[in-house]
Amino acid sequence: MIELFFQKSRVFFYHTLSNIKIKARKIQPLLANGEGTIVIGKDVIFGVRYANDFYTKYGYLNVRKETSYIEIGDHCRINNNISIISDGKRIIISKNCLIGSDVQIIDSDFHELNPNTRYGGKNIIKNDVFIGENVFIGNNVTILKGVTIGKNSVLGNGSVVAKDIPENVVVSGNPAKVIKHL
Numbered sequence: 001m002i003e004l005f006f007q008k009s010r011v012f013f014y015h016t017l018s019n020i021k022i023k024a025r026k027i028q029p030l031l032a033n034g035e036g037t038i039v040i041g042k043d044v045i046f047g048v049r050y051a052n053d054f055y056t057k058y059g060y061l062n063v064r065k066e067t068s069y070i071e072i073g074d075h076c077r078i079n080n081n082i083s084i085i086s087d088g089k090r091i092i093i094s095k096n097c098l099i100g101s102d103v104q105i106i107d108s109d110f111h112e113l114n115p116n117t118r119y120g121g122k123n124i125i126k127n128d129v130f131i132g133e134n135v136f137i138g139n140n141v142t143i144l145k146g147v148t149i150g151k152n153s154v155l156g157n158g159s160v161v162a163k164d165i166p167e168n169v170v171v172s173g174n175p176a177k178v179i180k181h182l
Contacts, residue, residue: 007055014058022061024072028080029058036063036086041074041095048079051101057081064088073097079139089145090128097131100139100157105129107145132167152182 014029028047068086073095087108126146138157156172
């Protein structure tokens, strides 16, 4: 009972901190902020009760500019500690995706590489990030700007995805490479 009250209080607290109110089932707290748009489909669940960091961390959705956009399709299941940040393009996660814990999805470098203009310079925003239907993303995966991931693909734990991934494959590694066709 104490467990349930404690976690529900945390979920409510982060909901009140969010300037974008998300209508989804939140088992773990979720902070949603920014100036852009966040669209959540039907039957989306954030958090897994018996997974790592359930009581200590939270999910994070951030649409930094008015042009920033995050969309999560119907029936997606998202484990603990998700971090999705759109800095001007779109991040689209199609329906029926499974996303592991500690996953990061970003559409920008956020800062220039040139050390003379790194602070206050223009960041590199490439193309949208698009994740196809029924994709399974393992724990600790990072998906970088401009990436398209084909439907039914699997991204192995700890992968860093910097290039497009075709449909119906398993990828793993840093950088992620195809290791098996489904």
